Amino acid sequence: xxxxxxxxxxxxxxxxxxxxxxxxxxxxxxxxxxxxxxxxxxxxxxxxxxxxxxxxxxxxxxxxxxxxxxxxxxxxxxxxxxxxxxxxxxxxxxxxxxxxxxxxxxxxxxxxxxxxxxxxxxxxxxxxxxxxxxxxxxxxxxxxxxxxxxxxxxxxxxxxxxxxxxxxxxxxxxx
Numbered sequence: 001x002x003x004x005x006x007x008x009x010x011x012x013x014x015x016x017x018x019x020x021x022x023x024x025x026x027x028x029x030x031x032x033x034x035x036x037x038x039x040x041x042x043x044x045x046x047x048x049x050x051x052x053x054x055x056x057x058x059x060x061x062x063x064x065x066x067x068x069x070x071x072x073x074x075x076x077x078x079x080x081x082x083x084x085x086x087x088x089x090x091x092x093x094x095x096x097x098x099x100x101x102x103x104x105x106x107x108x109x110x111x112x113x114x115x116x117x118x119x120x121x122x123x124x125x126x127x128x129x130x131x132x133x134x135x136x137x138x139x140x141x142x143x144x145x146x147x148x149x150x151x152x153x154x155x156x157x158x159x160x161x162x163x164x165x166x167x168x169x170x171x172x173x174x175x
Contacts, residue, residue, distance in 0.1 A: 013057050014133035014173035015096070016048075017120055017147065020062035022139035022160040024084065031066035035079045040087065043165035048093035050168045057096040057129055058088070061119045061136070061146065065104030074102070097123055115142040117149030124150065133173050137164070 021027040026039045048058055060081070066072050081098045088095050099119040103110035112118040124131050136147030136155040139162070144155035156167060 012124075012128045012130035012133070014055065014153075015057040015059050015123065015127075015129045015131075015135075016051050016170075017059050017061045017123070017134060017136040017152065019114075019136075019138035019140070019143045020060055020100075023137055023158065023162075023164065024060070027139070027160050031071050032080065033066065033072040034076050035083050038080045038083065040084075041161060041164060043163050043168075045087065045091035045093060047164040047168045048088060049091055051170065052093045054170070055173050056134075056170075057127060058093060059096050059120075059123045059127075059129070060084070060098040060100075061114070061123070061143075062098075062100045063114050063142075064100045064102055065113070067102035068104035068107040077102075096127055096129075099123060114138075114140075115145035115149065117146050120146060120150035120152065135170060137167065 018024055021032055024040065024044055025032060026041060032038055052058060064077055067074065077100060085095050099122060101110060101112040101119060103113045120131065123129055131151040132153050134152050136143060136152045137158055138144060139158055139160045144157050147155035
């Protein structure tokens with residue numbers, strides 16, 4: 001059993017929770033199945049660096065239903081995420097964590113799959129994050145519903161493959 005500390009809001013770090021496909025990388029309209037198909041959107045790294053400098057933890061929250069469909073493997077997802085994490089680290093925008101759900105509703109139900117909020121809740125518990133001081137960026141309604149379910153301060157629905165730089169000027173985290 002893990003010991004969960006009930007830290008005051010000011011001791012818990014705010015976060016930016018981010019969907020992956022269509023927010024971080026180009027979404028081709030179907031699944032990103034390999035590292036060769038994974039292309040970061042142009043202003044992602046500079047925007048993540050800005051948010052990191054402002055004190056936000058950066059957490060990836062992504063559904064990867066193609067796993068349940070057998071379209072790609074956990075190893076392919078790990079390779080994509082390792083490359084993403086390395087690029088973020090090199091750019092001065094280290095990711096705090098990456099969470100993904102391998103489930104798809106055609107093959108069964110899961111609380112971890114967005115719009116379920118379990119991935120955000122796990123991140124908040126594991127890293128002492130303050131959802132009420134945090135933001136979620138996603139390109140689908142289920143991303144925003146996930147944020148609402150976890151008590152995230154604000155969910156921002158952005159267009160698929162949008163320029164993330166438009167949201168770089170988030171206010172500093174609330175004290």
